[in-house]
Amino acid sequence: MGRHSGRLVLGAALASIVAVGAHGGTTEAEEVHRLAFDFPLAPGMQVIPISKFDERGGSRRLLQVTLLLDAAVSADVTAENDAPDPAPEFALSLSGFVTSAFGSVETVTGVSETFETDGVAGSDGVTGSGPDFWDFGTVIAIVVDMDTTLTALDGFIGTGLLDAEVFASGGFVITSATDSTLTFNDFRAAGTVSVIYRHEVLFTExxxxxxxxxxxxxxxxxxxxxxxxxxxxxxxxxxxACPQPGACCFPDGTCDEDFASTCGNEGGVYQGAGTTCVGDPCPPPVGACCLGDGTCQETTIEECDTLAGTYAGNQVLCADADCPPAGACCFGDGVCTFMLVDLCESGGVSSEATGSSATRSNVPPSARAATATAPARSCSRKIASTSAGSTRARTWRAKACRARSSARAASPAGVCRSPVRSATPAAESTSAI
Structure with a gap:
């Protein structure tokens, strides 16, 4: 009688390509697919999918297909002599066959192995032990076979899978005993099946x-x-050395992850391979900042606020900014101050300025700090105050306040006009420069 048990283990595919040399000016190589199998017998089989030969766009040509089987049929076996007479040549015989097939290539291999003992005594009537009992342990029969073909190769070519099949069957017999009990466990076939594609390499990887x-x-x-x-x-x-992407900072302060060449072509600044836009690494945008003294600087909006300037917008150049002009501002008391036209006109006096007008009229008072009166410069005369008093009128001119000079009255380059005296001498108080 006999008993068997086992487990099914699916093999994992292993593939490799090995160069085998040059023949007639061409290079040949072998692509090897090796897969494991393990299944119980009674009988048993396993189907193993294997990749077909991929010509890879015509870069290689299949020359030969070989199927190689490397298997072992095994079991754990014990036997007991049930006859009253001793069996000096008590032995175990394993016979069967193993087949493998892959497309048009296949192998069929017979299995025949004998496992001898030192002989056993006649039955002692005790099951599973004694001088009439023999434990063979794990018996193994090795099977190695191969088949190859050079023809009808089209069936092996493609990008899909082709099944390889392994089948095995076998049995045990006790010899030199008229009556015996045979017990076997874990009767199975295990090993590897390999498919070898020999091919010509037309161009390499x-x-x-x-x-x-x-x-x-x-x-x-x-x-x-x-x-x-x-x-x-x-x-x-x-x-x-494949190009690696990195953070790319653009003038508007935005960030994108791209390659150095693409970043430069799009007007960005590449931050380096492997850098990312996480954490906002790009500097804030800059633009024209119109200052209280009529000048312009390209700053961030925060820096412009600190300078008490007027921000013209992101990426606006000073050359394109419509900043309000600055020039000489003549007050009614003869004092001349260099300031913006809108500050000079805040009293409502019309301007004699030429050129662009101010873009904003609400320049903060702090901007006046940048328009301090130059102590060495003034208008030509101070205007006398009338008894009724007068408004401190302002007149803005697109010129700088000129320096004090005794010859300025006759100079055509004078900026601020001479003061006008009152018609009533007794009511006026004057002071000449």
Whole structure:
């Protein structure tokens, strides 16, 4: 009688390509797919999917297909002599066969192994022990076979899978005993089946760089079809130095992750390979800042506020900014101050300025700090106050206050006009410069 138990283990595919040399000016290589199998017998079999030969865009040509089987049929076996007579040549015989097939290639291998003992005594009537009992342990029969073909190769070519099948069957017999009890467990076949594609290499693989900075080692046709950039035959990825993306800062303060070349072409500043936009690494945008003294600086909006200026907008150049002009402002008391036209006109006096008008009329009072009166400059005369008093009128001119000079009355370059005296001498108080 017999008992068996077992487990089914699916094999994992292993593939490798090995160069086998040059023949007639061409290079040949072998692509090997090796898969494991393990299944119980009574009988038993396993189907193993194996990749077909991929010509990779015509870069290689299949020459030969070989199927190689490396298997072991095994079991844990014990036997007991149930006859009253001793069995000096008590032995175990294992017989059966193992087959494998992959497309048009196949193997059929018979199994025949004998496992001898030192002989056993006649039955002692005690089951499972004694001089009439023999424990063979794990018995193993090795099977190695192969088949190959050079013809009808089209069925092996493609990008899909082709099934390999392994089948095994067998049994045990005790010899040199008229009556015996045979027990076996874990009766199974296990091993590997290999498919070897021998092929001609028409052109070789190389590093292929992709937009995300990654690299794979493939043929040029595969690389281009996948949208990559082929680095050359036999160029390893470690040497390919594929461009790596990084943070790209734009003038408006925004950030995007891109390659250095793309960043530069789009007007950005590349921050380095591997950098990211996390944490807002880009500097804030700058633009024209119109200052209280009529000048302009290109700053951030925060810096412009600190300078008490008027921000004209992000990325606006000073050359394009419509900043209000500054010039000489003549007050009614003859004092001349260099300031913006809108500040000079705040009293309502019409301006004699020429050129652009101010873009904003609400310049903060702090801007006046930038328009301090130059102590060495003044208008030509101080205007006398009438008895009724007079408004401190202002007149803005697009010129600088000129320096004090005794000859200024006759000078055509005078900026502020001479004061007008009152018609009533007794009511006026004057002071000449």
């Amino acid at each position: 190389g590093g292929c760089c992709f937009d995300d900075g990654s690299c794979t080692y493939v043929f040029e046709t595969e690389c281009l079809a996948a949208g990559g950039s082929f680095q050359g035959e036999l160029v390893e990825c470690v040497s390919a």
